[in-house]
Amino acid sequence: MPELPEVETVRAGLARWVAGRTIATVEVHHPRAIRRHLPGSMHFAAVLAGRKILDVCRRGKYLWLPLDSGDAILAHLGMSGQLLCQPASAPDEPHLRVRLRFTDGDPELRFVDQRTFGGLAVSEAGADLPHEIAHIARDPMDPLFSDAGFVAALRARHTEVKRALLDQSLISGVGNIYADEALWRARLHGARPTDRLTGPAALRLLAYVREVLAEAIGQGGTSFDALYVNVNGESGYFDRSLSVYGREGEPCPRCGNPIRREPFMNRSSYSCPRCQPRPRTRRPQAASAG
DNA sequence: CGCGCCTCCTGTGTGC
């Protein structure tokens, strides 16, 4: 569930609570929580001890914490990851994976992850931009994101528009929830072929992506359950503002038609059957238009 | 190389 608005909410919380502090000790409670780190979790803990966290950065759904060594801690929340700032006296969470204690005491930083799709890594010399995420496109809230470049790349793809929105190498930060919400705002069905979108239509879609992400950031992200919370353990409120996601059968806020749910990549897509008509499937040769 | 599907995980909800 954590998409750009949720990760940005976590980033802001971390910037407030851990930037400028020096790591004292690191405990790894679950080896799978440490990713891309061949020397193992012991070494992971050793290289972090004594390092000062300079900042908290984000690209798309990835976070990284530049260190005074020039390395960085790279973090991805996956499906259920949480970064919590807790007093040392707080009881351990059932799915506590990693704990960072600081030289100045409370609060400590905990990585908690029920489904272990997320993880932490040390990115060597990754303070500027970890090489592990060099393939991740800039996200639409990045000042250097190129709208024209995105539109050109989108229209050059031979795929469906929702698949393209979820492709983090094209545009990062968008997941299933905000893809559905942006497509609804743009009145586009997710199965629309990207190479048949006009330039203005693609630009409009991008504007709606940015709009829905910005609104969700303003409400602290979307929480359906306790799996997404900010660094203080609090839920976001954007679920109340969702127009289609998770609202099968409820009236479309624009036209009143019941929202439909369709299978998509072993999960679900939500849309309005009237506002977002499904495109006619492409039949290269069978060509009768009806 | 581009595209699309599979897999990794576990708690929750549902149907028999």
Add this chain to the structure above:
DNA sequence: TGCACACAGGAGGCGC
């Protein structure tokens, strides 16, 4: 009541 299974889904990796 209890078991079985679908479902949630980000992203790396692999097959075509």
